[in-house]
Amino acid sequence: MGNGYVEVSVVASSETEEGLCDFLFSEGALGLVTEDLPGEPAGIRIRASFPGTVPVEPLVEKLKRYQESLEALGLCRTTRTIEVRDIPVEDWGRTWKEHFKPLLVGRRLVIAPPWEDGPFPENRLVVRIDPAMAFGTGHHATTRMCLEALEAFMDGWPEDQGGPVVLDVGTGTGILAIAAASLGAARVVALDTDPEACDAAGKNLALNQDAGQVRILHGGIEILGPADRFDLLLANLDTRTLCPLLHTLSRLLAPGGRLIVSGIPVEDNATVAAVVQDSPLRIVERRVQDGWLCLTLVAR
Structure with missing residues (x-):
């Protein structure tokens, strides 16, 4: 070699x-x-x-x-x-x-690498992500489903309330946080315990002019303030990481808030459903793509 x-x-x-x-x-x-x-x-x-x-x-x-x-x-x-x-x-x-061409997701988003100049559909918001940096380019089913569920949440958000406050746990490339900002979130907090992921997310943030309301923090949910509450939580993790966090994540929801989770193989459906049943949460929407689950949850 x-x-x-x-x-x-x-x-x-x-x-x-x-x-x-x-x-x-x-x-x-x-x-x-x-x-x-x-x-x-x-x-x-x-x-x-x-x-x-x-x-x-x-x-x-x-x-x-x-x-x-x-x-x-x-x-x-x-x-x-x-x-x-x-x-x-x-x-x-x-x-x-x-391997990385612009990807249309949902009705309003297009995920594009920084070297693609378009033209892009006029009705699409462009989210630029450098795919060489960390996990999360939109091409994986878990990321796509989270983006689609995020878009659905933003579509249903009342215009007279201003934008929602969003938390992205395990932000990776920052794709979900940047998409939330592009779709109209008022404030986005993006967490990751991996310093390299935080650095990658910061670089991707610089590629997106409409993401100024995103704040990237190195650490887990324990670094949040005791009074912090969010209208939307995003957690594209894995089953082993996600399940122990569900109770804590539920306490971070503002009244009427929603939690979107993915990174769950369909084989783990029963495991996650049992943990949800034991928590203050309930499932209101379920998506399945390519053998992966994405769940939207609310407080009981």
């Missing part, structure tokens, strides 16, 4: 996608691309880009062992095929950009 880049690709299921993505990032991936595979039972191909200097054979062996550990946990079995290819340095940027 030389000064170019190396692409490592592996097939995942909705159960194993997040774990495999986390593993690849922990091994030094510069960025990930996920692709739906409609002809595959597993459904998702993950393509990870690494510097050309990475020792590929040890990386592939570690990835194989990680796949075996996922199977040992009883997670969905997938093909263990791992593909590796070299990408010349002059082709890497072009290859990366080919």
Whole structure:
């Protein structure tokens, strides 16, 4: 391997996608691309880009062992095929950009990378996101569903009340926070415990002129003030992270507020439903795409 880049690709299921993505990032991936595979039972191909200097054979062996550990946990079995290819340095940027074209979401949004100049539909609000920075480009089902649910909430917000106050927990690229601001939120607080995600969100904020009302904070919900309340909470996390937070998140809702959550594989529906049943919340809307759930909840 030389000064170019190396692409490592592996097939995942909705159960194993997040774990495999986390593993690849922990091994030094510069960025990930996920692709739906409609002809595959597993459904998702993950393509990870690494510097050309990475020792590929040890990386592939570690990835194989990680796949075996996922199977040992009883997670969905997938093909263990791992593909590796070299990408010349002059082709890497072009290859990366080919995967990210403007994406229409809902009725009013278009998610576009910074190098796309349009033209965009006149009835669409442009949210610019650099896809190389962190999780959340709108191409994943969980992000799309959160954006659609966010748009539906904003459509139903009374115009005479001013914009709502929004909290985005686990902001990643900042896509949901920026979209909320673009759709008319009066104030948006975006939290993430990962300092690199906060930095990525800050850079994406600078790409969007209509996002001045977004404030990015490094930390979890424990850094919020005791009197902070929000009209809308967004939490695109994962089942293990989300479930213990539901009680606390419910206390952050203003009267009449809503909580939109995703990052939940359909296989975890019963688990999450049981936790919701035990909480002060109830489900008022359910979305399903590509094996993932997005729930809208309100206080009982």
